[in-house]
Amino acid sequence: MSHNACDQAEILAGAIALGEASDAERQSYRGHVSTCAACLRANGGEREIERTMAQVAIARDGETWDPDLTALVREKMNSKKRILRVGISFASACIAISFVLHFFAVTGLGKIAPTFADPLVMNYDGQRIVLEKRSTASLPQATSAPRMVVEHNVVTLTHQPAQVASAPVPAAHAVSAIAKPAAHGAVADDLADAYTGAPIWRRGGGGGGGTTVSASTTSIAKAVPRLDRVVPSIVVAPAYTVRAAEPIGGETALVPQPAPIAYAQNASGTSVFEVQIDERGTPTKCTITKSSGFLSLDDAVCQAAMKARYQPKLVNGRPVPGTYDDAFTFRSSGTGEGL
């Protein structure tokens, strides 16, 4: 018997088992098994096939197992919904937190932004630059109003490096915050000259010298009598669509720590520097635009400038790359000699 005929017989036997075989198919199967003993032995006759399938039907009909999946499936469907809801809530919370953190990172944590309603006036007499802060109401009487003149970042080297690096006192912070937008790119050299004058306040001292803030409205005005001759004032950026880059935490965030050799050399002088700041507030390059004459002092200034974090320059509220200029004047009291 050919192989194909036996395969066909299997198909016919299957049809008989399922009750789908026609009379012709049954006749054909009978004809095959009557001549093929192997197929008869393997598949059985029609009656055997039907008896086997009847046993299957008996087994099926006798089953009593009746599970109830309704509650289980409903619970799982609800748990999937709950997981989805929790996931969406968590993602929303993460996005909100990231927005808040980004806001604080850009504006500076805990730093109060300067009020643009109080304009800053810059006087330049060819030798020195003086910034003064006054209220909008007193703007027309700018030349006659009391002025606060600040020459900042005067560092007196009177102690060992660890003491020099002490943190600035809050009072100095306040004064510096008012005088913040001090130096600016093109006037850096002239600004350096301004630092050669008498210090109005000093920071980084301590010990015998201490940190003293001697600035007062009247005494400062007396200290710089030439300001009365400076007219007219130049109002800087009245619309304030541009906000200069500045260190986060104010200028006192920059704390130069000169190497011990600076004390041994009784180093003194003014280091004027310029830091390039990218739109993320990261300092990318520090340049000494006017050297103090001592490499140790210049290095200390640049290292402090590159360590600090900055608020980037804002043009119409959009951060752009910018520069920050400032200067440190170092003075040695001589007590560090022999270090």
Added chain:
Amino acid sequence: MEQVYLIAGGAAVAQARVDTLVREYQTKLARYIRRMVSDADVALDISQDVFLAAYRTLQNDPERPLTAGWLYKTATNNAISHLRRKKIVRMLPLDRDHETYAWRIDERSAASVDLQNAMQKLPSDQASAVMLTSYAGYSSQEAAAILGTTADAVRQRVCRAMRTLRSVMTE
């Protein structure tokens, strides 16, 4: 076999539609899967997975009409996947608890026990063909559509499965 078309009314009614499917087919489907995998607990797990798959399908496409054949097709695929995994686990020498995979059934009928003993000896393609036709009640044409084959192939598989069934159940 009666085909049940469930007209989708939207994603919001997906759960209600699945509830209807569960009420109507849970017993048939669970028994079918239990015969395939020879384990009542596994059958319950696979049955739940089938209904949850239906729920996900209705969530994604609320307009899709789900038939009973779709449930059986999903159940068959899941059961065959389970049998393949079980086969691999049994081959692992460290698996000392493979006896836990032995048939657990609470049926008292001798025919049921014999049928299950025979089913354990069948390859998965023959078992699915027998179960879909003689057990779930599909014709060879419908079973072929579910299994992705031809009606003649289903009949041939039933015939070959019948040899094993006969030797266990009638002798």
